[in-house]
Each structure stands twice: as structure tokens, then as C-alpha cells.
Amino acid sequence: MIEFFARKVLQALPAELAHDLAIKALGSPLSIFAKTKQIQNPVTLMGITFPNPVGLAAGFDKNGDAIRGLSKQGFGFLEIGTITPQPQAGNDKPRLFRLDADEAIINRMGFNNKGIEYLVKQVKNSNYKGILGINIGKNKITPNEKAVDDYVHCFEKAHSLCDYITVNISSPNTPDLRALQNDQALTDLLTGIRAKQLECEQKSNQYTPTLVKISPDQNQQQLEFMVNQIKTLGFDGIICTNTTVDRPEELISDTSTVQQMGGLSGKPLFNKSNETLTLVRKFAGKNFPIIAVGGIMDRKDALTKFVLGADLIQVYSGFVLKGPALIKDINNQLISENTRKL
Numbered sequence: 023m024i025e026f027f028a029r030k031v032l033q034a035l036p037a038e039l040a041h042d043l044a045i046k047a048l049g050s051p052l053s054i055f056a057k058t059k060q061i062q063n064p065v066t067l068m069g070i071t072f073p074n075p076v077g078l079a080a081g082f083d084k085n086g087d088a089i090r091g092l093s094k095q096g097f098g099f100l101e102i103g104t105i106t107p108q109p110q111a112g113n114d115k116p117r118l119f120r121l122d123a124d125e126a127i128i129n130r131m132g133f134n135n136k137g138i139e140y141l142v143k144q145v146k147n148s149n150y151k152g153i154l155g156i157n158i159g160k161n162k163i164t165p166n167e168k169a170v171d172d173y174v175h176c177f178e179k180a181h182s183l184c185d186y187i188t189v190n191i192s193s194p195n196t197p198d199l200r201a202l203q204n205d206q207a208l209t210d211l212l213t214g215i216r217a218k219q220l221e222c223e224q225k226s227n228q229y230t231p232t233l234v235k236i237s238p239d240q241n242q243q244q245l246e247f248m249v250n251q252i253k254t255l256g257f258d259g260i261i262c263t264n265t266t267v268d269r270p271e272e273l274i275s276d277t278s279t280v281q282q283m284g285g286l287s288g289k290p291l292f293n294k295s296n297e298t299l300t301l302v303r304k305f306a307g308k309n310f311p312i313i314a315v316g317g318i319m320d321r322k323d324a325l326t327k328f329v330l331g332a333d334l335i336q337v338y339s340g341f342v343l344k345g346p347a348l349i350k351d352i353n354n355q356l357i358s359e360n361t362r363k364l
């Protein structure tokens with residue numbers, strides 16, 4: 023009940039202010055009182071046992087400030103970041119827009135974050151024992167030819183503190199970042215990160231599975247190339263997908279909001295993200311790990327992702343717009359589906 027009213031109050035505030043207040047509340051010691059039961063529905067993937075297959079997507083807690091409270095929302099795993107080597111302010115405000123009538127969000131945050139050193143401290147102080155992913159990126163001022171330096175820097179700092187690393191090259195809000203998904207730029211970047219992953223394994227005797235997060239705005243040919251490179255170079259999985267720069271015709275929010283630059287997420291992303299997921303599963307083959315994210319707003323959407331080939335799922339917009347009840351609801355549905363199939 024309190025959670026319901028708190029969410030109504032937050033929804034009445036400007037989007038980024040509401041987000042910042044939510045992060046503060048989730049990071050405060052009081053957050054231990056808001057406990058949603060974590061449903062046990064274990065899935066083992068990449069050698070990791072996830073207590074349930076529903077995770078929090080990257081970008082909600084970029085700096086690891088709210089791990090304490092987020093660990094009590096019922097998720098099977100948390101992904102924090104995107105984090106870059108140096109702190110950076112991100113784009114000018116306003117840069118976050120709620121499209122309530124469309125159950126959607128547009129953002130052009132631009133990797134605003136406090137830098138990897140800060141995140142490392144937050145993770146260590148959190149004492150979090152659950153499954154953690156750290157999503158890494160490059161600073162805006164780093165040119166693409168030097169991007170690999172930023173990614174391996176973050177990899178080295180983060181790999182021993184988490185269960186998996188995500189390489190984010192699909193945000194639409196850092197100029198030219200998505201160009202790293204193509205051709206030689208992709209091959210060079212992934213080769214460098216893979217070498218660092220193996221070097222870290224040798225030094226620490228700990229292998230950290232590494233996934234690549236991709237955009238839903240690529241054509242079939244680009245996707246096939248990308249999936250082949252990710253697999254051939256030895257990466258452990260794909261996160262499918264980030265936000266889209268498309269604006270589907272069905273959007274009904276006012277035009278000035280719909281036309282804001284940035285990535286669209288939530289309900290209107292669902293179909294597009296699913297088209298990408300279907301192709302990625304086809305190109306990757308049956309057993310390659312895929313975490314699906316994009317437009318999951320209810321239990322039915324979650325089931326669709328699994329039918330299309332997901333091994334795990336993540337939510338962002340659905341969690342913001344519907345609250346932690348969504349996580350519980352999806353897990354209950356998955357358990358009853360599994361029981362029905364037995």
C-alpha cells in the first residue's frame with residue numbers, strides 16, 4: 023500500500039527527479055523495510071545459478087547506489103551501470119521523458135555516471151550476495167579508435183566483483199557508440215576485450231562470463247555478422263536489446279514528447295525487440311545464452327520472450343511504471359507454466 027502511494031507521488035514529479043528520489047530511497051537504510059519476497063525459480067546459465075530468471079536491466083542504477091534496496095524487490099539478478107572509466111555528466115537536462123499514455127520512456131541520458139572507481143566502492147560496501155552484472159561503456163570524449171582502452175579498463179576493475187560483465191555498444195545516446203557494432207570496429211573491440219577477459223582469468227583464477235548488449239535498430243545482415251563475431255571470438259552471451267531510435271506510428275503521447283531525441287523503451291519497443299530476438303536466436307543457434315529485454319510490461323510479454331528463445335529476461339520500463347509487483351507476477355506465471363508442462 024505504502025509502495026503504491028509512493029509510486030503515485032513519484033509519477034507526478036518530473037521523470038528524472040522521480041528517478042533520483044527512488045534511487046535515494048532504495049539506497050537508504052530504510053529500504054530494508056520494503057521487502058518483496060524473492061521467488062525461487064532457479065535457472066543455470068553460463069555456469070551461474072540465477073534464483074529466478076527475471077533481472078533488472080542496466081541504466082536504472084548506473085553507479086551501484088541502490089543495490090541495498092534493489093536486492094529486496096524480488097529480482098533474480100541485478101545489472102548495474104553503464105559505467106565508464108571517468109565520471110561524466112551526461113547530456114543536458116531535460117533528458118528523460120515519460121510517455122504514460124504509451125507505457126513508454128524516452129531517454130537521452132548519455133551515460134551520466136560517477137565513474138568505475140566509485141562503482142567499485144559501492145559494490146564492495148553493499149555486501150550484496152545475489153547475482154550481479156556490471157555493464158561497461160566508454161567515455162564520451164574517448165574516440166572510437168581508443169574505445170577498447172575504456173572497456174578493458176572497466177573490465178579489469180569490475181570483473182572480480184560481479185558474476186558477469188556486459189559490454190554496452192548499443193546505447194543511442196553516446197555519439198557514434200553504435201558504430202562499434204559494425205565491421206572491423208566490432209572485431210577489434212571484441213578481440214581486445216576477450217584478451218583482457220582471459221588475462222584476468224589467468225591472474226585471478228576466476229572466469230567472468232561476458233555478454234554483448236545489442237541494439238534493435240540493425241538489419242538482418244548486420245545482426246548476423248555481429249552474432250557470428252560474438253560467438254567466434256568466445257563471448258558468453260548476448261543481451262537483446264537496448265532502446266530504439268524508431269518512433270512507431272502507434273504512439274499516442276503528445277507529439278512534442280514523442281519527437282524528443284533518444285532511445286524509446288517500454289511497450290512500443292516490444293515488437294521491434296522481439297524481431298531482433300528471433301533473428302539472434304536463429305543466428306546464434308539453440309544453446310547460446312540470450313538475455314532478452316525490451317517492452318516487457320506484463321506476464322504475457324515475459325512468456326513471449328521465452329517462447330522466442332530467451333534464457334533469462336530483464337525489465338526496466340515495466341519496473342518503473344508498474345513497480346515490483348510485476349516481478350512477482352512474472353515469476354508466478356513462469357512457475358505455473360512450468361508446472362503445467364510437467
Ligand SMILES: Cc1cc2nc3c(=O)[nH]c(=O)nc-3n(C[C@H](O)[C@H](O)[C@H](O)COP(=O)(O)O)c2cc1C
Nearest residue numbers: 079080081104129263264287288316317337338339
Ligand atoms: C532511463 C534509461 C536509462 C538507460 N540506461 C542504460 C544504460 O546505461 N546502459 C544500458 O545498457 N541500457 C540502458 N537502458 C536500456 C535498458 O537497460 C533496456 O535495455 C531498455 O530500456 C529496454 O527495456 P525496457 O523496455 O524494459 O525498458 C536505459 C533505459 C532507460 C529507460
